[in-house]
Amino acid sequence: MTKSYQFGVYVGRFQPFHHGHLRSIEFALTKVEKLIIVLGSHQVAMNIRNPWSTAERAELIEQCFSAEQMSRVSFLPMRDWLDSDNMWLNSIKKGVAEISGDSRSIAIFGHNKDSSSYYLDLFPQWNFIETGNYAGLNATSIRAAYFDRQEYPSDSIPAPIDRFLQQFMATDRYQTLCEEYQFIKKYQQIWSVAPYPPIFVTTDAVVVQSGHVLVIRRKASPGKGLIALPGGFLNPDETLIDGMLRELAEETCLNLPAAVLRDAIVDSHIFDHPQRSLRGRTITHAYFIELESDQLPQVTGSDDAEQAWWISFADLVAQEDCIYEDHFQIIQYFISHKNRRLGCA
Numbered sequence: 439m440t441k442s443y444q445f446g447v448y449v450g451r452f453q454p455f456h457h458g459h460l461r462s463i464e465f466a467l468t469k470v471e472k473l474i475i476v477l478g479s480h481q482v483a484m485n486i487r488n489p490w491s492t493a494e495r496a497e498l499i500e501q502c503f504s505a506e507q508m509s510r511v512s513f514l515p516m517r518d519w520l521d522s523d524n525m526w527l528n529s530i531k532k533g534v535a536e537i538s539g540d541s542r543s544i545a546i547f548g549h550n551k552d553s554s555s556y557y558l559d560l561f562p563q564w565n566f567i568e569t570g571n572y573a574g575l576n577a578t579s580i581r582a583a584y585f586d587r588q589e590y591p592s593d594s595i596p597a598p599i600d601r602f603l604q605q606f607m608a609t610d611r612y613q614t615l616c617e618e619y620q621f622i623k624k625y626q627q628i629w630s631v632a633p634y635p636p637i638f639v640t641t642d643a644v645v646v647q648s649g650h651v652l653v654i655r656r657k658a659s660p661g662k663g664l665i666a667l668p669g670g671f672l673n674p675d676e677t678l679i680d681g682m683l684r685e686l687a688e689e690t691c692l693n694l695p696a697a698v699l700r701d702a703i704v705d706s707h708i709f710d711h712p713q714r715s716l717r718g719r720t721i722t723h724a725y726f727i728e729l730e731s732d733q734l735p736q737v738t739g740s741d742d743a744e745q746a747w748w749i750s751f752a753d754l755v756a757q758e759d760c761i762y763e764d765h766f767q768i769i770q771y772f773i774s775h776k777n778r779r780l781g782c783a
């Protein structure tokens with residue numbers, strides 16, 4: 439049968455893949471010759487919103503379709519750029535063009551579920567096709583029941599996904615995610631009595647020297663064991679820079695005079711994406727500190743940090759999927775900003 443479009447694009451996280459996603463893809467495949475499934479939030483470190491890796495999600499989706507259907511599907515893993523919809527859009531357009539060549543017969547499929555679906559309006563060059571809502575299914579509630587160790591609605595998900603979720607319950611990753619779920623739930627309960635939803639203010643330090651960044655390993659939930667920037671909540675009686683320097687000293691024992699560190703601040707930026715932290719709305723003020731010395735200063739993990747060390751940029755890139763929240767994007771922001779300043783972008 440002739441299809442209406444040569445290519446279709448379908449964006450999602452599929453955490454987990456449910457019958458609503460399945461129906462939407464089946465519908466899209468009736469309209470297009472080839473469907474590009476954009477696997478969003480690629481390389482995000484495991485958390486209760488994004489528990490499963492891109493490879494796991496692709497493999498599970500494949501198990502839900504016939505060989506004929508899968509022969510018409512391509513996956514396009516896509517990183518988030520929380521600070522820049524433009525970067526995200528351009529990466530999708532580039533990835534789609536690499537698959538579709540110069541075809542102009544492209545439609546984007548999706549369901550305008552709520553304000554989080556705003557991204558569907560960002561592709562005016564492609565026809566938008568609403569897939570409709572299937573049975574009010576919602577991946578957030580499936581995850582909530584699953585990580586709260588409640589009976590999750592297994593009839594909302596295709597059988598291969600259900601089998602996977604059952605097996606996943608025996609893993610250490612599941613235990614970690616359940617702990618994290620309880621931590622976030624309790625945290626949100628504590629703050630639920632506040633007259634207004636809280637907005638937390640944090641600071642982060644991006645300290646670099648000789649191609650290395652100073653990082654810590656988180657000692658506790660959320661993100662226990664993940665690599666992070668030294669940083670934390672601002673105290674009521676301190677300035678942003680004082681808070682940043684305090685957290686830096688507490689977590690890394692970096693023993694340099696505050697005046698030297700202040701002089702070495704070459705850039706700063708506010709990262710305020712509403713979804714950047716699972717604890718709740720958290721605005722961070724990040725500072726880029728460039729040190730110059732022959733030797734990397736001695737550091738030791740302390741306070742909220744199990745470990746502190748200097749990681750090379752290459753190692754950092756290789757461990758992107760082990761980096762807490764948007765900290766990898768924060769580092770990337772400063773490095774690319776620096777390269778632009780130096781005219782070598």
Ligand code: NAD
Nearest residue numbers: 450451452458478479518519523526548549551571572575
């Ligand atoms: P999702 O898996 O929650 O949803 C995928 C699709 O399924 C959506 O169209 C959704 O509306 C639809 N859907 C949900 N419930 C349905 C139901 N019951 N019946 C039928 N359809 C249903 O994925 P998502 O979170 O919408 O994915 C968006 C991705 O794009 C994320 O990875 C996000 O981070 C990314 N993104 C990134 C940026 C940026 O980095 N600047 C900006 C926007 C979006």
